Amino acid sequence: GKVTSPYEYKIDWGDGCPYRNRKTVEWIKEAKRDAIPVKLKTSLGSLLTVFSLNPRKQEIMTLLGPPPPGKPREVTGEELAKVIISRLFxxxxxxxxxxxxxxxxxxxxxxxxxxxxxxxxxxxxxxxxxxxxxxxxxxxxxxxxxxxxxxxxxxxxxxxxxxxxxxxxxxxxxxxxxxxxxxxxxxxxxxxxxxxxxxxxxxxxxxxxxxxxxxxxxxxxxxxxxxxxxxxxxxxxx
Missing domain, CATH: 3.40.1350.10 (Trna Endonuclease; Chain: A, domain 1)
Structure with missing residues (x-):
C-alpha cells in the first residue's frame, strides 16, 4: 500500500479498532504470501514495534510491478511549447x-x-x-x-x-x-x-x-x- 495522508489522532474512530493514531493507506495490489521473497517476508514479520522496509524497497517495487500509466491530460500555452520542444528531441x-x-x-x-x-x-x-x-x-x-x-x-x-x-x-x-x-x-x-x-x-x-x-x-x-x-x-x- 501507499500512505496518502498525514498522521491523524482520534480517541474513537467508530470502527471498533483500538488504534487511535492512524494514516490513510491506498492499497495498490494484493500479493500471495508465496510470491513474497523470503528476505522481504522476514522483514515484514519483524517483532519490533517500529521498523523500516527501505532496505527491501527494490523487492517491493518488483512485487508491485510497473506503476499504471498516468491519466492523459490536455496541455496548452507555455506547457504545450515545452512538450513540442521535448518531442523534437x-x-x-x-x-x-x-x-x-x-x-x-x-x-x-x-x-x-x-x-x-x-x-x-x-x-x-x-x-x-x-x-x-x-x-x-x-x-x-x-x-x-x-x-x-x-x-x-x-x-x-x-x-x-x-x-x-x-x-x-x-x-x-x-x-x-x-x-x-x-x-x-x-x-x-x-x-x-x-x-x-x-x-x-x-x-x-x-x-x-x-x-x-x-x-x-x-x-x-x-x-x-x-x-x-x-x-x-x-x-x-x-
Missing amino acids: NLDPEMFEYFITHLLTLVGFEATTTQYINDKGVDVIGTLNPEGLANITLKAQVKRVGRHINNKEILMLRGTLGVDEHGVFITTGSFTRRAQIEAEAEGKKPIALIDGQTLVDLILEHYDELDEEYKQLLALSKREVPLRERFYTTVIKS
Missing part, C-alpha cells in the same frame, strides 16, 4: 536538420540540407525569389540543444556568408545576451535568431502543412474555435 541532429529544411520550404524557401559532415557551420541553404524579382539566399545554422547559444557561434555563422547572403540561427534552446547583441551589431551583417519559443510558433503556424511523419511525431490536436471568438475589439464603458 526524439529526432537525432541530422533528422532535425531535415525537419527545419521542410519547415523553411513551407515558409516559402527552396531549401536543401548541406552535407552533414564538414558543413562549416551551415546546415541548411534556402533560396527565396518573390515574384521573380530577386534571389535571396539564406544560410541557416541549426542546433537541437537545450543550452544557450553564445556569441562565438553567431560569429562563426556570419563568417560563412557571402556579400548578398543572409544568415539565420535556429535552435530549440535560447541565446545569450551577448549572442543577441552580436547578431544585431552595427556595421555587421545581421543574423536572424529563432529560439525554441519562436520555433514553436512557426511550427504551429504551419502545422497543417507539415508532412505526416512530423505530425505523428508532434501529435498535436487543434480545436475549432467559433468565428466570432477569433476576433476582439475594445470599447469604452458608458
Whole structure:
C-alpha cells in the first residue's frame, strides 16, 4: 500500500479498532504470501514495534510491478511549447536538420540540407525569389540543444556568408545576451535568431502543412474555435 495522508489522532474512530493514531493507506495490489521473497517476508514479520522496509524497497517495487500509466491530460500555452520542444528531441541532429529544411520550404524557401559532415557551420541553404524579382539566399545554422547559444557561434555563422547572403540561427534552446547583441551589431551583417519559443510558433503556424511523419511525431490536436471568438475589439464603458 501507499500512505496518502498525514498522521491523524482520534480517541474513537467508530470502527471498533483500538488504534487511535492512524494514516490513510491506498492499497495498490494484493500479493500471495508465496510470491513474497523470503528476505522481504522476514522483514515484514519483524517483532519490533517500529521498523523500516527501505532496505527491501527494490523487492517491493518488483512485487508491485510497473506503476499504471498516468491519466492523459490536455496541455496548452507555455506547457504545450515545452512538450513540442521535448518531442523534437526524439529526432537525432541530422533528422532535425531535415525537419527545419521542410519547415523553411513551407515558409516559402527552396531549401536543401548541406552535407552533414564538414558543413562549416551551415546546415541548411534556402533560396527565396518573390515574384521573380530577386534571389535571396539564406544560410541557416541549426542546433537541437537545450543550452544557450553564445556569441562565438553567431560569429562563426556570419563568417560563412557571402556579400548578398543572409544568415539565420535556429535552435530549440535560447541565446545569450551577448549572442543577441552580436547578431544585431552595427556595421555587421545581421543574423536572424529563432529560439525554441519562436520555433514553436512557426511550427504551429504551419502545422497543417507539415508532412505526416512530423505530425505523428508532434501529435498535436487543434480545436475549432467559433468565428466570432477569433476576433476582439475594445470599447469604452458608458
